[in-house]
Amino acid sequence: MKKNNGVSQTHNSQLATRNSSVDISTDCAGIKSPNPFWLASAPPTNSGEQVMRAFDHGWGGAVWKTLGEDPPIVNVTSRYGAIEIGGLKMAGFNNIELITDRPLRDNLKEIYEVKKRYPKNAVVVSLMVPCERKSWHDIVKQVEDAGCDGLELNFGCPHGMSERGMGSAVGQVPDYIEMVVGYVKEVARTPVLVKLTPNIADIRYPARAAKKGRGDGVSLINTINSIMGIDLESLKPKFSLDGKIAHGGYCGPAVKPIALNMLSQIAADPETKGFPISGIGGISNWADAVEFMLLGASSVQVCTAVMHYGFRIVEEMIDGLTLWMRRKGFSKLNDFIGFSASSIVDWKKLNLHAKTVAKIDPGKCIQCDLCYVACNDTAHQCIALDGGRVPHVIEEDCVGCNLCSIVCPVEGCITMQEIRTDAEPLTWEEYVAKGMKGYREVYKRFHDG
Amino acid sequence: MDPNKVAKNFSEIYPPMAPEEAAVEANRCLYCYDAPCIQACPTRINIPKFIKQIATKNALGSAKTILEANPMGHSCARVCPVDSLCEGACVYHAWHKKPIQIARLQRVATDYYYSGRTPLFYSATSNGKKVAMIGAGPASLSCAFYLAQLGYSITLFEKNPKPGGLNMYGIAEYKMTQETALKEVDLIRDLGVEIKTGVEVGKDYPVSRLDRDFDAVFVGVGLGSTASLGITGENLKGVLDALTFIRHIKTRQFSKISPGRVTVVIGAGNTAIDAVTQAKRSGTPRVLLAYRRSEKEMPAYEYEYEIAKQDGIEFLWNALPFRILGKTGVTGIEFLKTKTDSRGHLKTVLSSLPRRQAGKFRVSCDRVIVAIGQTKQIDLFEALKLELDASGRIRVDSETLQTNRPKFFAGGDAINGGREVVNAAADGKRAAAAIHRYLTPEKESRVKSSELRVSV
Numbered sequence: 001m002k003k004n005n006g007v008s009q010t011h012n013s014q015l016a017t018r019n020s021s022v023d024i025s026t027d028c029a030g031i032k033s034p035n036p037f038w039l040a041s042a043p044p045t046n047s048g049e050q051v052m053r054a055f056d057h058g059w060g061g062a063v064w065k066t067l068g069e070d071p072p073i074v075n076v077t078s079r080y081g082a083i084e085i086g087g088l089k090m091a092g093f094n095n096i097e098l099i100t101d102r103p104l105r106d107n108l109k110e111i112y113e114v115k116k117r118y119p120k121n122a123v124v125v126s127l128m129v130p131c132e133r134k135s136w137h138d139i140v141k142q143v144e145d146a147g148c149d150g151l152e153l154n155f156g157c158p159h160g161m162s163e164r165g166m167g168s169a170v171g172q173v174p175d176y177i178e179m180v181v182g183y184v185k186e187v188a189r190t191p192v193l194v195k196l197t198p199n200i201a202d203i204r205y206p207a208r209a210a211k212k213g214r215g216d217g218v219s220l221i222n223t224i225n226s227i228m229g230i231d232l233e234s235l236k237p238k239f240s241l242d243g244k245i246a247h248g249g250y251c252g253p254a255v256k257p258i259a260l261n262m263l264s265q266i267a268a269d270p271e272t273k274g275f276p277i278s279g280i281g282g283i284s285n286w287a288d289a290v291e292f293m294l295l296g297a298s299s300v301q302v303c304t305a306v307m308h309y310g311f312r313i314v315e316e317m318i319d320g321l322t323l324w325m326r327r328k329g330f331s332k333l334n335d336f337i338g339f340s341a342s343s344i345v346d347w348k349k350l351n352l353h354a355k356t357v358a359k360i361d362p363g364k365c366i367q368c369d370l371c372y373v374a375c376n377d378t379a380h381q382c383i384a385l386d387g388g389r390v391p392h393v394i395e396e397d398c399v400g401c402n403l404c405s406i407v408c409p410v411e412g413c414i415t416m417q418e419i420r421t422d423a424e425p426l427t428w429e430e431y432v433a434k435g436m437k438g439y440r441e442v443y444k445r446f447h448d449g
Numbered sequence: 450m451d452p453n454k455v456a457k458n459f460s461e462i463y464p465p466m467a468p469e470e471a472a473v474e475a476n477r478c479l480y481c482y483d484a485p486c487i488q489a490c491p492t493r494i495n496i497p498k499f500i501k502q503i504a505t506k507n508a509l510g511s512a513k514t515i516l517e518a519n520p521m522g523h524s525c526a527r528v529c530p531v532d533s534l535c536e537g538a539c540v541y542h543a544w545h546k547k548p549i550q551i552a553r554l555q556r557v558a559t560d561y562y563y564s565g566r567t568p569l570f571y572s573a574t575s576n577g578k579k580v581a582m583i584g585a586g587p588a589s590l591s592c593a594f595y596l597a598q599l600g601y602s603i604t605l606f607e608k609n610p611k612p613g614g615l616n617m618y619g620i621a622e623y624k625m626t627q628e629t630a631l632k633e634v635d636l637i638r639d640l641g642v643e644i645k646t647g648v649e650v651g652k653d654y655p656v657s658r659l660d661r662d663f664d665a666v667f668v669g670v671g672l673g674s675t676a677s678l679g680i681t682g683e684n685l686k687g688v689l690d691a692l693t694f695i696r697h698i699k700t701r702q703f704s705k706i707s708p709g710r711v712t713v714v715i716g717a718g719n720t721a722i723d724a725v726t727q728a729k730r731s732g733t734p735r736v737l738l739a740y741r742r743s744e745k746e747m748p749a750y751e752y753e754y755e756i757a758k759q760d761g762i763e764f765l766w767n768a769l770p771f772r773i774l775g776k777t778g779v780t781g782i783e784f785l786k787t788k789t790d791s792r793g794h795l796k797t798v799l800s801s802l803p804r805r806q807a808g809k810f811r812v813s814c815d816r817v818i819v820a821i822g823q824t825k826q827i828d829l830f831e832a833l834k835l836e837l838d839a840s841g842r843i844r845v846d847s848e849t850l851q852t853n854r855p856k857f858f859a860g861g862d863a864i865n866g867g868r869e870v871v872n873a874a875a876d877g878k879r880a881a882a883a884i885h886r887y888l889t890p891e892k893e894s895r896v897k898s899s900e901l902r903v904s905v
Contacts, residue, residue: 086476366543373482389485409479410544 022325023332024318026060028299029217029276030191031150033122035060035321036293036333037314040280040301041126041152041195043097044311048110052117057311058318061122063219063301066099066154067107067143069129073098073160080307081228081239081248093252093304094226096245098160099128104139108146115147122299123147124193127184128154128166131176136183150190152278153181153215155206156197156222158249168222171197174209181213191216193278196262198255199225203262204269217276218266219301221259223249252304256282260295267296267341285313286320293333294340348428352442355419356400358383358393364413365390371404371414379403450703450731458730459622459698461527462756463553471557475504478549481540486551489538491875492519496535500554512562513569515555516636520594521587521874523563523633524616526556527625529871530750563632572640573600578888581606581663583650583829586614587870588669588861590637591877592884597640599885604663605642608649614671615862616870618696621723623730627699651832659833660856665884668833668843668852668859669877672823672867678715682773682782683819691716691724691820698727708732709815713782715739715770716820722753724818725762737812739765741787742795769797771809773817781813823867833857842866849883850876858884 026036038061039045039054046065054062075098085091100107115123125143129135140151154161155171162169170176177194184192194210196203198221210218225247229238237245259281266272279297283289284305292300305313330336360371360383367389375383382397383404393404405414426442436442466474478500486496495514502511515522531537531552539548562569578601582589585607593603611617613630620630638644648654659666675690677683689706691714697706712728714721717740729736738757740747744766747754757764768784775781785797786808797808825841836844836853843852843859850858860876862868 087473366540367481367485368479368540369482370479389483 021331022322024321024325026299026333028278028297029150029193031061031122031124031193031299033060033299034120035318036297036299037061037289037317038063038122038124038278038299038301039306039311040303041066041124041154042303042307043095044303044306046100047102048114051110051114051123054306054311054314055114055118055121058314059121059311061124061149061299063124063126063152064107064111064148066126066128066157067104067139068099068127068166069135069139070104072101072103075101076241078239078241078245081245082252083228083254085254088253090252090304090308092226092228092250092254093307094223094228094248094250096159096248099126099154099157104142108142111143111146111148115149122149124150124152126152126154126195128157128161130166131170131180133183133186136180137187140184140187144189148190150193150216151184151188152193152195152219153184154195154222155180156195156220158197158199158223158225159247168197168199171195171206171222172200174205177206177209178213181210181215185214193217193219193276195222195280196220197222198258198262198281203265204272207266207269207272207275211272211275217278218272219278219280220266221255221262221281223251224255224258226250251282253282253284256288256291260291263292263297264295264341264344267338268344286317286324289317290321290324290336293337295344296338296341298333298337351425351427352431353421353423353426355421356416357395357398357419358400358402358404358414359417360391360393360404360414361412362390362392364410366410366413368409370407370409374403374407455701455703459626459727461626462623463527465560466550466553466557468557471503471554474550474554475500478504479540485538485540486535486549489534490519491534491869491871492521492525492878494518494522494535494555496551499558500549500551503554503557508558508561509565509567509569511558515558516562516569519871519874519878520591520636521616521633521870522555523559523629523636524587524620524625525871525874526552526559527629528616528620528869530752530869532750532752534871568639570594570598570636570640572597575602576600576889578602578664579604579662580665580667580884580888581659582667582669583659584614584668584670584861584863585609585612585634585644585646586669586671586861587616587873588671588863588877588880589614589667590634591874592667592669592858592860592881593642593877594637594640595878595881596884597637597642599881599889601884601888603642605644606648606650606654607644607646608653610647612644612646614669618699619692619720619723621695621727622698623726624723651829656832663856664888665856665858667877667880667884668830668835668857668863669861669873670826670829671862671873673826674824675819676822676824678770678773678819678821680770680772682775682779685773685775685779686777687775687779687815688773688817688819691720691818692823694818695720695723695727698731703731706731708734711735711737711812711814712816712818713737713739713765713812713814714818714820716822717742717747717749718820718822719749719753720822721820722749722757724820725757726760728816728818729760729762733816735763736760737763737765737814739768739770739782739784739812741767741769742789743767746789765812768810769795774811779815779817781811782817783809783811785809823862825866826863830863835859840866848879849886850880851883851887855887 024035041063045062051062079097081094082090083092125148129139157167161167192215194215196206207218231238236243277297278299279292280301283300283302289300372383372391379401380399382394383391408414480497484497499511499514535551536548541548580601580603582605585605597603612634616630712733714724725736725738767787769787771783771785773782787797838844843864845859845864850860858880860880861873
């Protein structure tokens with residue numbers, strides 16, 4: 001391990017030299033790490049040996065697989081499931097694995113070892129114990145004594161533990177969140193992240209509760225309740241165990257848009273604006289990670305992509321982030337963290353006068369006519385074929401919905417182009433205030449002018 | 450021949466797709482609207498639909514989509530010249546990408562269907578009307594497939610011992626085995642269609658009885674025997690026609706086709722290619738293909754020519770057979786050199802040269818296989834009193850495929866002079882629709898002919 005440690009140090013210092021103009025170190029709610037890429041609390045962080053290997057590959061931090069009270073839980077065998085979409089084997093992933101099934105003492109010893117050998121990497125420990133002050137005080141003290149850099153309270157796990165009054169059972173009740181965060185903060189000396197469940201109606205309430213309880217930040221999203229499917233031959237659930245399955249936690253590339261929305265809601269909520277966020281949910285590469293950071297995440301956590309390809313993917317993530325920052329002229333993460341958050345607004349703030357129309361480049365068109373059938377059958381009937389196979393847009397009818405450009409298989413063939421209207425921006429709020437009624441009033445300036 | 454060698458030399462050259470490969474390929478299909486590949490298929494198989502069905506793990510449904518449009522889909526997946534048809538029309542070409550492998554995907558679906566036991570098609574309750582088909586090749590089988598589902602009693606008359614026509618006896622083994630052809634016949638037979646094999650109409654079964662016993666007759670007899678060269682030496686031992694040769698291979702009668710040392714195949718169509726490759730694969734060390742015109746004018750498909758080149762065949766271009774040499778058996782063949790003039794007419798170099806010998810050359814060989822096309826079955830057509838065109842093809846209405854005699858319809862090679870299995874299948878379908886309209890006026894019909902989706 002010592003040798004590995006040496007390699008790791010060299011690796012990091014090489015990176016530092018190579019990327020001298022770009023600093024990708026981060027501080028998420030007071031937890032510092034050499035880069036924003038953390039392993040999420042999950043099977044990849046089940047042991048010290050795994051975490052150290054991950055650090056050797058370049059991971060900036062790791063959130064330890066959730067610790068609980070002894071005796072450790074007992075797991076079932078069939079634990080993971082996935083859906084394949086268009087050849088992507090793990091487009092969606094789910095699991096019914098519980099928190100760590102290893103004794104607390106073993107985990108604490110390994111946390112201590114890891115921190116000793118990797119002082120610069122962030123070791124955050126995920127925790128889940130019953131909702132009692134003493135239980136939380138005990139475990140917080142023990143893991144902080146082991147030398148961790150921060151805590152993550154697992155109020156998100158939606159399967160198994162929730163049936164026992166923990167995990168998402170806590171995360172679904174803002175009052176419990178506030179209460180338990182309060183217990184933890186009574187004794188915690190390191191920063192406290194509150195991991196939120198997406199299995200709620202409005203993510204802003206649990207986030208506000210985490211802040212009220214004096215948490216230092218939130219991490220989200222945890223996994224979504226899910227059943228991965230039914231096998232049509234056996235008529236049993238897919239990935240079933242002795243013919244049965246329980247709902248599991250859903251994650252992977254397919255959940256990313258859901259996570260981005262929840263993240264942006266917290267970033268935009270006046271009550272939680274600026275509250276540190278560790279972003280989680282389908283992050284598979286550097287570009288996904290940047291998107292989370294642009295919406296306010298100061299660190300990102302990855303699990304599914306690592307479970308698919310192993311720890312090595314972080315090398316490409318670091319490289320991609322660094323080169324993108326250089327290309328965009330950013331020298332540190334804070335130059336862009338949260339940059340795009342203000343662009344996400346309520347619908348009523350959107351400009352009704354902004355107009356785009358589809359443009360089809362006939363030189364690139366391969367005449368599959370998917371745009372035609374999509375528009376004609378399901379959108380707004382504004383693409384015509386006129387007897388041939390080359391489609392064209394009826395611009396005056398085009399509502400600028402994007403569908404054609406989305407279904408077009410050829411890069412750059414159908415683009416959405418902004419039409420200058422010279423009209424002042426008009427939001428729904430203004431529309432209502434002016435007593436306007438219907439499309440003619442909104443668009444007459446284009447049509448008549 | 451050693452059975453292992455037979456298996457190796459005559460196994461199908463395009464292996465079936467592995468399920469993973471099929472899934473990836475099926476997902477590549479864009480599912481074009483009003484897809485050009487459908488338009489390019491003579492039987493109008495809904496190709497994007499059947500590919501989508503493969504992608505969604507509905508192989509049985511995929512087979513149904515294929516077979517309801519083309520009951521010869523199992524063989525077409527193997528023998529269709531797809532570069533000039535569906536795959537040639539794929540929009541991926543415009544994108545400078547590899548087109549979807551439609552034929553191989555089609556085979557995934559039909560292989561699945563023919564390896565299982567779930568029936569997809571059923572005959573209707575008998576409507577009391579009887580239709581005869583002369584010949585049991587692709588055209589007749591296709592016609593029977595549709596009419597049986599409409600309640601007609603169908604009888605096929607086949608002079609050969611087995612049904613299937615050229616699919617059974619005339620297609621190179623590496624493209625399609627007899628097993629494939631026979632399974633395909635079972636699709637039709639399972640609909641209650643009667644197939645009388647070893648019965649030649651006009652010989653074993655009088656033409657007059659057809660008129661008397663059946664309400665309509667479909668003539669799907671294909672072409673006749675291989676045309677002769679009309680030169681000296683053609684009766685020598687060691688001269689045979691390509692179809693007989695291929696038939697011996699397909700029926701594994703290797704004793705009848707001693708490989709010898711050198712074989713010259715005359716002709717450059719797809720059958721000639723089948724002959725040269727099969728000769729090489731059945732053990733002849735040196736095989737030549739001789740064509741009276743140039744390489745550019747070769748009628749065989751480009752990919753067929755490629756197969757021959759890969760098999761190590763030698764080619765003699767602009768070589769017109771003048772006479773076959775030998776006393777009792779073939780010892781060689783004498784050719785005249787030719788050239789094509791500016792108007793496309795073939796000229797022998799002979800006439801334009803001062804010394805006659807200069808335009809001639811000889812090739813030593815011990816076997817000559819003639820593959821210069823097939824004759825028309827004129828005698829039968831005359832016995833049936835069918836009107837023919839100038840080149841001996843049955844004259845039909847281009848829409849209905851009805852002949853000059855209202856109750857007689859015709860399709861396949863007998864009307865087109867020799868085209869693809871898919872054309873024969875399309876003809877059979879179109880004739881089925883026309884026969885249905887002819888025998889059952891629309892208002893009495895339970896199934897409208899338009900429901901056959903005949904849109905050729």
